[in-house]
Amino acid sequence: MDIFLQQILNGLVLGSIYALIALGYTMVYGIMGLINFAHGEVVMLGAMVTITIVNALVNAGVSLPGPVILAIGLFVAIPACMLVGFTIERIAYRPLRGAPRLAPLITAIGLSISLQQIAILIWGRNYIPFPPILNQDVVTFFGASITKLQIFIIVLCLLIMTGLLVMVEKTKLGRAMRATSQNPSVASLMGVNVNSIISATFVIGSGLGAVAGVMVATNYDQAHYYMGYLIGMKAFTAAVLGGIGNLGGAVLGGILLGIIESLGAGYIGDLTGGFLGSNYQDVFAFVVLILVLIFRPSGLLGEKLADRA
Amino acid sequence: MSLLDVKNLQVAYGGIQAVKGIDFHIDQGELVTLIGANGAGKTTTLKTLVGMVKKASGAISFDGQDTAGIHSHDFVRRGLVMVPEGRGIFAKLTVEENLLMGAYARDDKAQIQVELARIYELFPRLKERFKQLAGTLSGGEQQMVAMGRAMLSRPKLLLLDEPSMGLAPIIVQKIFEIIRMVAAEGVTMLLVEQNARLALEVSQRGYVMESGKITLGGNARELLDDERVRNAYLGE
Numbered sequence: 001m002d003i004f005l006q007q008i009l010n011g012l013v014l015g016s017i018y019a020l021i022a023l024g025y026t027m028v029y030g031i032m033g034l035i036n037f038a039h040g041e042v043v044m045l046g047a048m049v050t051i052t053i054v055n056a057l058v059n060a061g062v063s064l065p066g067p068v069i070l071a072i073g074l075f076v077a078i079p080a081c082m083l084v085g086f087t088i089e090r091i092a093y094r095p096l097r098g099a100p101r102l103a104p105l106i107t108a109i110g111l112s113i114s115l116q117q118i119a120i121l122i123w124g125r126n127y128i129p130f131p132p133i134l135n136q137d138v139v140t141f142f143g144a145s146i147t148k149l150q151i152f153i154i155v156l157c158l159l160i161m162t163g164l165l166v167m168v169e170k171t172k173l174g175r176a177m178r179a180t181s182q183n184p185s186v187a188s189l190m191g192v193n194v195n196s197i198i199s200a201t202f203v204i205g206s207g208l209g210a211v212a213g214v215m216v217a218t219n220y221d222q223a224h225y226y227m228g229y230l231i232g233m234k235a236f237t238a239a240v241l242g243g244i245g246n247l248g249g250a251v252l253g254g255i256l257l258g259i260i261e262s263l264g265a266g267y268i269g270d271l272t273g274g275f276l277g278s279n280y281q282d283v284f285a286f287v288v289l290i291l292v293l294i295f296r297p298s299g300l301l302g303e304k305l306a307d308r309a
Numbered sequence: 310m311s312l313l314d315v316k317n318l319q320v321a322y323g324g325i326q327a328v329k330g331i332d333f334h335i336d337q338g339e340l341v342t343l344i345g346a347n348g349a350g351k352t353t354t355l356k357t358l359v360g361m362v363k364k365a366s367g368a369i370s371f372d373g374q375d376t377a378g379i380h381s382h383d384f385v386r387r388g389l390v391m392v393p394e395g396r397g398i399f400a401k402l403t404v405e406e407n408l409l410m411g412a413y414a415r416d417d418k419a420q421i422q423v424e425l426a427r428i429y430e431l432f433p434r435l436k437e438r439f440k441q442l443a444g445t446l447s448g449g450e451q452q453m454v455a456m457g458r459a460m461l462s463r464p465k466l467l468l469l470d471e472p473s474m475g476l477a478p479i480i481v482q483k484i485f486e487i488i489r490m491v492a493a494e495g496v497t498m499l500l501v502e503q504n505a506r507l508a509l510e511v512s513q514r515g516y517v518m519e520s521g522k523i524t525l526g527g528n529a530r531e532l533l534d535d536e537r538v539r540n541a542y543l544g545e
């Protein structure tokens with residue numbers, strides 16, 4: 001049926017964005033056992049920076065094709081977010097290494113709020129629209145429609161995620177990252193500078209977050225200082241669903257969550273006899289989170305908790 | 310001049326003194342054993358040598374240089390390599406990935422491949438299992454991975470912390486064969502062992518450590534004959 005296929009397509013768009021963000025959570029968790037709740041705010045900053053650059057170029061009357069303008073914004077946003085991620089780790093998390101787990105957790109929440117406040121100071125509290133510079137052509141098949149932009153989002157996400165997985169599995173840096181996540185002190189004996197690896201992890205995760213932020217902004221045509229909170233929580237849910245610490249799990253969890261959410265949104269009206277509308281879409285992520293935590297806390301691809309002695 | 314020279318080394322964990330002012334040295338090409346009961350401070354001594362634990366006082370010089378202030382990840386580049394107690398295998402890396410971690414600090418790719426092939430010649434078992442996750446290997450095989458990995462680090466001085474721990478007697482024999490083999494390649498070694506007899510038998514010199522102090526030291530043969538060593542560590 002077309003509504004089913006339509007919701008699957010919507011879910012894929014949403015899910016690949018979740019997956020990209022979930023990778024940031026899961027990489028950091030894998031390396032240092034920390035949930036970086038400020039990651040959602042990095043995503044927000046990526047969107048904000050890009051929109052600002054794009055608006056500035058458009059207002060200045062620069063006559064470049066839309067995708068080029070967007071690419072310029074992105075190439076500013078990615079290093080900006082990488083710098084934010086790097087700084088967060090250096091000043092907020094590094095001094096707390098070896099501290100009880102609650103300390104970095106509270107710090108993460110504090111960072112989240114601080115970054116939102118900084119965003120308010122720079123951009124204010126209003127929604128910032130994304131200018132209509134991108135082709136909104138729609139492709140239709142089997143009664144479902146998807147924009148070319150959305151196809152591009154899905155393909156780009158898959159490419160980036162594949163690239164990351166290959167990097168982690170096949171390169172020397174990736175091997176060092178995996179070794180560090182398993183046993184940092186032994187990795188250090190082999191010559192691995194554990195601090196650099198941790199920095200690299202934050203930088204890479206933040207770069208992915210920046211790209212995801214831009215995708216969210218273009219997909220919804222707007223950005224907002226608070227947008228990182230909800231999407232961050234959902235991506236975190238995706239990471240837990242896939243098995244936190246597991247990269248493949250983050251991808252799987254993200255895509256699954258996107259599909260569950262959009263199928264849920266598509267059918268919730270029918271299921272509840274019209275009592276609940278598709279605006280309850282956001283509930284699904286958290287229902288999923290609760291169910292996973294009850295029935296399979298280690299996630300779909302995660303190892304059993306008992307293995308993590 | 311000795312390859313390693315340790316003077317009046319003291320190490321403490323909080324208020325607890327684990328190493329209470331020890332002196333020892335290792336010369337180029339030697340195999341030296343450090344024996345002692347559980348809790349004597351042997352592991353602490355090794356960890357301090359590679360910067361994993363900070364010393365309270367004293368001086369360590371390696372290859373003619375004071376090692377104070379060197380980061381633990383820089384020791385391998387200077388040729389000071391340790392196989393930690395419990396082997397320190399990366400359980401979820403494959404055998405080959407574990408071995409290659411030993412060459413992490415090197416850039417000579419072609420030469421690394423040559424040496425990797427030699428490790429596989431020495432340990433055919435590892436070659437058969439090169440794609441297997443190291444955590445699924447037996448204890449003896451894991452010790453082979455740890456030794457092979459250390460050799461790929463090109464050590465000038467190799468520190469081995471209880472390589473025979475938890476292994477069946479027949480495997481222990483095999484591990485000591487490997488130690489002899491590595492020594493024959495010219496690698497200088499400091500061996501920490503509970504298995505005092507085997508350790509002293511392969512070594513040129515030995516030290517005995519008791520509650521943070523070195524109480525005896527000398528020629529390995531003489532230590533094997535020493536009354537106190539025989540009573541306390543050789544079960545006679």
Ligand SMILES: Nc1ncnc2c1ncn2[C@@H]1O[C@H](COP(=O)(O)OP(=O)(O)O)[C@@H](O)[C@H]1O
Nearest residue numbers: 322325327345346347348349350351352353354
């Ligand atoms: N991380 C640590 N924190 C506090 N005390 C420690 C630590 N590691 C070792 N110790 C103590 O230091 C002493 C020496 O331990 P260790 O060096 O492991 O001895 P050995 O290797 O000879 O068995 C012991 O009393 C041990 O309890």
Ligand SMILES: [Mg+2]
Nearest residue numbers: 351352353394
């Ligand atoms: Mg010990």
